[in-house]
Amino acid sequence: MISAVNVSVRLGGALLVDRVSVEMVPGEVLVLVGPNGAGKSTLLSAMAGDVKPASGSVLLDGIPLNGWKDVEAARRRAVLPQHNPLAFPFDVRSVVEMGRVPWYGTPEEEHDDEVIAAALRHTGVAHLADRAYPTLSGGEQARVALARVLAQQTPAMLLDEPTAALDLRHQELVLSLARRRAREGGAVLIVLHDLSLAAAHADRVAVLADGKLVAAGPPEQVCTSELLSDVYRHPVEVFPHPSTGVPVVLPVRTREE
């Protein structure tokens, strides 16, 4: 759906992403993990078309990104950036409605209200519909921003740390939403920091370090204590969950010093 082919990104002389190839596949949640400064968000920005790769190319449905009209691209992929400020105090409903803009003037427009209502409900912000966005808490704002992205109803979704501001319940909620989208045939790319969350919800995990793709594959294969300890430069333990067998990732914690 969206594929990065040998993408390198250079910002201000620094090489932030180094010849990375990843592909978002329909029906699959792909989670991008890696330490701070590994180039996760930069790679996501390149795949969203925000930054131009210094070399390599990003293809959306097989066609290079710059060959797409803005509105056509917006009907195929939605992007949730890490930060979602708002210049004017729109209410929550209006913010989510903005996600429908790419569909104005198409037959899809008829379903606007249902789609918006579903997005509000799935993200648990329906009760906030009349509130002004700036008056919400950080976690609530993050869910509203996600609702806007969901309302865009695109086959491909790029989510940059959608769980960063959320409590435990809403983290799980957001990732199950992403999984549901994938089950329905969507392709989802998520940048995450929580490795257990990644291992539990990803179909495929891609590990970035220093701008390079270190490993990619199913969580059971990629999330190993050797690889993660090496990448994060901190001892990491991985063990299967006693009842589900899903890998649980924990840093080795000592209370000395």
Added chain:
Amino acid sequence: MTRKLTREITDDLALSRKRKRTRVIVLFAGLTAALVVVSVVSAGAGQYGIPARDVLRVLTGGSLEDPYAEGVLWAVRFPRVVMSLLVGATLGVCGALMQGTFGNPLAEPGVVGVSSGAAVGACLSIVFGWTFLGAFTTPGIAFAAGLLTTIAVYTLSRSGGRTGTVSMILTGVAVNAIAGALVALLMFVGDQSAREQIVFWQLGSVAGARWPYVWVVLPLAAVTAVVALAAARRLDMLSLGDRQARHLGVNVERLRLVVTCAVAVGVSAAVSYSGIISFVGLVVPHLVRIVMGPGHRVLVPASLVGGAVLLACADLLARTVVSYADLPIGMVTALVGGPFFFWLLRRTRTSAGGWA
């Protein structure tokens, strides 16, 4: 169960949309009524008072027993009222456009220096007595200078594809300072009568409005209004940020360029005849936002009508507060708008932590 819940939310959405539509209708009905009333009163008011009844009769094609009154209305009052409406509408809508495109509630043609740039052009023409365009020379040069200043502000205040609040305001400070210095220099160079003209031009006035001027400003104002209304829906997306707007299919750079050109044309045209009239473009969109919220589909047309009403009121005030004197309209708007600006800054600081 869950399906029912979704339907309930859908119903809520439909209901709130209906409620909003009612509010919009009430707002525009109110604004239109105010527009008519203030126009008629304004046309009748002045040293030679004409009752509103007579104004309406003339407007509807009738004639008066007093031919002098009819002459005054057609030759002096009507063009003046129409000019104040045009200039007010243009300034109001341009304020909304600039605030929307820059995602910045402080943006306004006056604040960022477009008006003072136009002033330099006007002063040049006044001081050097240029007449190559006849009566249109001064406004013509003011128009060109206004356009140039807008383009300069636009390019100077953007870096890396973004316009920061601080860089925008500072650009405005710099542009205003330079323009102020140039105007001062021109006043120094000019003779007595040029100085007087400059002072009055800078204070702003629609006193000298005649039909030929109205016919020049009208199409330019209309272009700005049409572009503004066409762009309104997409301006909402810009408040999410450039990146987010692009993800939603908005061609951000093209939108910003088109809107900036529309603002340059509109403001330069308005200012070229009326001189500097500050704060209309700032105050009107904020007032509309307080009443109707920030959605540009309502904000832009409401600022258009609201600006017209406000400036017609200001002109009425300017002509009637002191008998036998025509106060400069720019002074009136600044006197009312200045304190409002203070209040706005304080309100934002207490409610939203202020602007960076």
